[in-house]
Amino acid sequence: MKEILLTLRNASVHYGGVKALDSVTITVDEGEIIALMGPNGAGKSTALKAIFGLAPLTHGSVLWHDEEIVPVSHEMAASGIAYVPQGRQVFKSLSVYENLELGGYSLPNRKDIKNNIDAVLHLFPALKEKLSTKAGLLSGGQQQMLTIGRGLVADPRVLLLDEPSLGLAPKVVKEVFEKIREINKMRNIAIIVVEHSIKSILGIAHRTYVLANGRIAAEGKGESIEQSKILEKIFFAF
Ligand SMILES: Nc1ncnc2c1ncn2[C@@H]1O[C@H](COP(=O)(O)OP(=O)(O)OP(=O)(O)O)[C@@H](O)[C@H]1O
Numbered sequence: 001m002k003e004i005l006l007t008l009r010n011a012s013v014h015y016g017g018v019k020a021l022d023s024v025t026i027t028v029d030e031g032e033i034i035a036l037m038g039p040n041g042a043g044k045s046t047a048l049k050a051i052f053g054l055a056p057l058t059h060g061s062v063l064w065h066d067e068e069i070v071p072v073s074h075e076m077a078a079s080g081i082a083y084v085p086q087g088r089q090v091f092k093s094l095s096v097y098e099n100l101e102l103g104g105y106s107l108p109n110r111k112d113i114k115n116n117i118d119a120v121l122h123l124f125p126a127l128k129e130k131l132s133t134k135a136g137l138l139s140g141g142q143q144q145m146l147t148i149g150r151g152l153v154a155d156p157r158v159l160l161l162d163e164p165s166l167g168l169a170p171k172v173v174k175e176v177f178e179k180i181r182e183i184n185k186m187r188n189i190a191i192i193v194v195e196h197s198i199k200s201i202l203g204i205a206h207r208t209y210v211l212a213n214g215r216i217a218a219e220g221k222g223e224s225i226e227q228s229k230i231l232e233k234i235f236f237a238f
């Protein structure tokens with residue numbers, strides 16, 4: 001039996017009158033890939049932000065192993081959680097290398113940062129050829145690789161990826177998901193990935209949560225989620 005690494009427990013987040021999350025529980029085992037699905041506005045990004053201390057919990061908690069932690073971003077980073085937000089947020093006027101260096105802000109030792117960047121470049125050889133290029137000049141797919149790579153420089157135990165496939169061509173989406181699988185396999189990093197297409201996550205995610213209106217509508221293996229047609233029902237209702 002694998003150990004539970006991270007838990008978002010009974011979490012609620014309210015923005016004014018909007019219940020963005022309503023008593024949501026998500027668990028992540030050591031080395032597990034979790035997919036988070038659901039329509040626009042379902043609360044997927046809010047769930048990742050709640051874990052990383054960027055959305056205020058009105059109720060509930062975050063557990064690292066079985067210890068409750070106060071989710072404050074820099075402490076989460078130091079605990080071993082990396083967050084890659086939605087929308088390929090690179091520092092456009094900084095070089096690829098400088099962007100990667102910023103990913104190591106929580107590491108006290110510069111030598112570790114350098115070694116981790118080398119490991120990331122091994123994983124993403126396309127970035128190696130562009131180290132001095134300004135990040136704003138990269139293609140969309142390369143920028144996405146850069147944001148994932150930047151998250152990995154901190155050498156996390158859990159990687160939170162918010163819609164890494166958004167706006168990318170199908171071939172590039174396939175590449176991004178292959179990298180996600182490789183990261184998980186090679187380094188046993190647990191990953192929560194927000195994704196709209198069930199096809200992309202089948203065969204990659206170990207478990208899937210479906211969110212709708214801030215609540216968990218379904219949870220299980222991708223295949224059983226697909227067979228249940230729950231996604232069609234939920235997306236159709238919006
Ligand atoms: N900072 C905020 N202030 C007010 N409301 C917010 C804020 N962030 C999110 N919300 C609201 O909370 C709900 C959940 O938003 P969230 O961004 O988590 O959805 P999502 O599932 O990630 O959607 P998408 O697929 O469009 O990215 C939405 O109704 C949204 O409008």
Ligand SMILES: [Mg+2]
Pocket residue numbers: 044045046086162
């Ligand atoms: Mg979102």
